[in-house]
Amino acid sequence: MSLFQFDPLRPYRGASPNTMLRILYADSLNLPSDLGESMPANTFNLQFSGLETDFVLVTCQFSVSSLQSLVPNYHLPFTIYSLLPFVTIRIGVPKYHRAGVAVFGILSLILIGSPVIISPMFDFQITSKNNRARAGIFSTPHGDLVTPVFAPVGTQATVKTLTPEHLKDINASLVLSNTYHLYLRPGDELVRDMGGLHKFMQWHRPMLTDSGGFQVFSLAQTRKIDDDGVTFKSHIDGSTHRFTPEKSVAIQENLGADIIMAFDECSDPNDHAYSKLAMHRTHRWAERSLKAQTRRDQALFGIVQGGVQVDLRAESANFIASLDTPGIAIGGLSVGETKQEMHDTLDVVVPLLPENKPRYLMGVGTPEDLINGVARGIDIFDCVLPTRLARHHSAFAPEGRLNLMNASFARDERPIDETCDCYSCKTFTRAYIRHLIVAKELLAGTLISIHNLRALIRLMEQIRVYIADGTFESRVPELLSQWDNNAKRKHATVGAQRDD
Numbered sequence: 001m002s003l004f005q006f007d008p009l010r011p012y013r014g015a016s017p018n019t020m021l022r023i024l025y026a027d028s029l030n031l032p033s034d035l036g037e038s039m040p041a042n043t044f045n046l047q048f049s050g051l052e053t054d055f056v057l058v059t060c061q062f063s064v065s066s067l068q069s070l071v072p073n074y075h076l077p078f079t080i081y082s083l084l085p086f087v088t089i090r091i092g093v094p095k096y097h098r099a100g101v102a103v104f105g106i107l108s109l110i111l112i113g114s115p116v117i118i119s120p121m122f123d124f125q126i127t128s129k130n131n132r133a134r135a136g137i138f139s140t141p142h143g144d145l146v147t148p149v150f151a152p153v154g155t156q157a158t159v160k161t162l163t164p165e166h167l168k169d170i171n172a173s174l175v176l177s178n179t180y181h182l183y184l185r186p187g188d189e190l191v192r193d194m195g196g197l198h199k200f201m202q203w204h205r206p207m208l209t210d211s212g213g214f215q216v217f218s219l220a221q222t223r224k225i226d227d228d229g230v231t232f233k234s235h236i237d238g239s240t241h242r243f244t245p246e247k248s249v250a251i252q253e254n255l256g257a258d259i260i261m262a263f264d265e266c267s268d269p270n271d272h273a274y275s276k277l278a279m280h281r282t283h284r285w286a287e288r289s290l291k292a293q294t295r296r297d298q299a300l301f302g303i304v305q306g307g308v309q310v311d312l313r314a315e316s317a318n319f320i321a322s323l324d325t326p327g328i329a330i331g332g333l334s335v336g337e338t339k340q341e342m343h344d345t346l347d348v349v350v351p352l353l354p355e356n357k358p359r360y361l362m363g364v365g366t367p368e369d370l371i372n373g374v375a376r377g378i379d380i381f382d383c384v385l386p387t388r389l390a391r392h393h394s395a396f397a398p399e400g401r402l403n404l405m406n407a408s409f410a411r412d413e414r415p416i417d418e419t420c421d422c423y424s425c426k427t428f429t430r431a432y433i434r435h436l437i438v439a440k441e442l443l444a445g446t447l448i449s450i451h452n453l454r455a456l457i458r459l460m461e462q463i464r465v466y467i468a469d470g471t472f473e474s475r476v477p478e479l480l481s482q483w484d485n486n487a488k489r490k491h492a493t494v495g496a497q498r499d500d
């Protein structure tokens with residue numbers, strides 16, 4: 001069992017009532033070591049929602065109505081025994097949290113013979129392992145992420161052509177959105193005033209925002225980097241803007257995603273001298289990003305950089321791991337390096353990262369990248385590939401990528417993939433989708449996006465089953481060969497952007 005540092009003095013300024021609840025909740029995870037040591041470890045193991053958890057919950061100063069959001073979000077068993085402490089312990093002053101923990105623990109022991117235990121926010125539980133691959137559960141304020149997970153990209157607060165209902169139907173759990181784009185349009189303050197990103201786009205499952213750094217370096221028309229930040233011109237209207245680590249965190253706090261990123265600089269992977277400079281800058285920016293964070297209900301991930309340089313990657317992995325962020329991202333890959341270089345980099349970085357934190361490989365990838373990434377210990381992926389391919393009429397299929405505009409599909413009565421369980425495949429023929437494409441009907445993009453995203457999400461579901469039953473490692477060659485004919489570029493990485 002790990003113990004969090006008890007931090008009674010953290011300021012609670014500027015929080016909405018709902019945020020206050022979560023902040024107090026987050027603090028309540030800071031189990032005082034004296035209480036922890038006075039109870040045998042096995043009393044901390046209860047099962048809720050099928051999860052083994054390690055932490056006593058104590059929270060203070062919230063209304064009873066807040067329980068409505070607390071109960072489903074945090075796996076709290078809805079019983080008089082578990083709710084009573086929330087009603088009775090309303091101390092409300094941070095310095096009394098320690099006392100609250102004690103009272104709560106004693107009350108729970110008296111009432112149910114054991115402390116009530118729930119899974120804490122941003123807790124990462126590994127449920128099974130298969131060599132370096134792992135399956136787990138990452139708890140966020142908007143629900144659990146079952147990992148390994150593939151996140152569709154919703155650049156401008158929408159996964160192109162899809163509604164949130166479509167995304168739920170294909171069992172998407174995490175959606176990524178882009179700080180750079182939302183800052184420029186409609187503006188992060190507008191999103192905040194409309195209730196935050198989840199409410200604005202009506203996606204109520206976990207969300208992730210990037211730091212905006214990647215787009216500033218790759219999209220903005222002109223940019224000037226210094227050690228303090230980046231000045232750039234908008235790709236939309238040429239207006240001048242400046243991002244610093246503090247600014248990026250402030251924007252991401254306005255947007256309100258569950259997982260946010262430290263500001264980083266992605267360099268040309270093969271330029272050792274510049275990669276070193278950008279890596280050191282990324283490290284200083286990570287420290288400043290953490291210092292700038294005011295919301296406790298967002299998990300801020302540090303980002304490992306260092307190009308494809310083994311020495312730099314090792315240094316960066318050790319440094320970012322030392323910052324003790326709730327998760328760690330690996331950036332600067334899938335930017336045109338070879339597949340071998342990507343794998344070699346992961347082989348250096350991942351073993352240096354803490355076991356008990358989720359690892360996010362940014363902007364990756366193709367089906368074979370997902371398989372190879374999971375095999376190397378990655379938990380979270382995102383990529384624009386499925387939706388971008390869909391808009392170019394290209395669909396994942398067992399016989400390889402199909403260009404559905406081809407005349408050969410004009411009378412094809414089969415679905416895109418006979419083995420697929422998505423709405424598009426259960427309902428429509430290739431002939432109909434080809435007709436939509438030829439007639440330039442927008443529904444074509446929707447139907448192919450549904451299928452392509454579902455294909456990758458199904459792949460991850462299948463991988464999770466294989467990790468759980470211990471066969472993943474031995475099935476990697478089989479999985480790779482199944483997807484081999486969907487790989488257009490076998491040796492170079494995609495060079496994908498993290499926006500769509």
Ligand SMILES: [Zn+2]
Nearest residue numbers: 420422425451
């Ligand atoms: Zn399908």
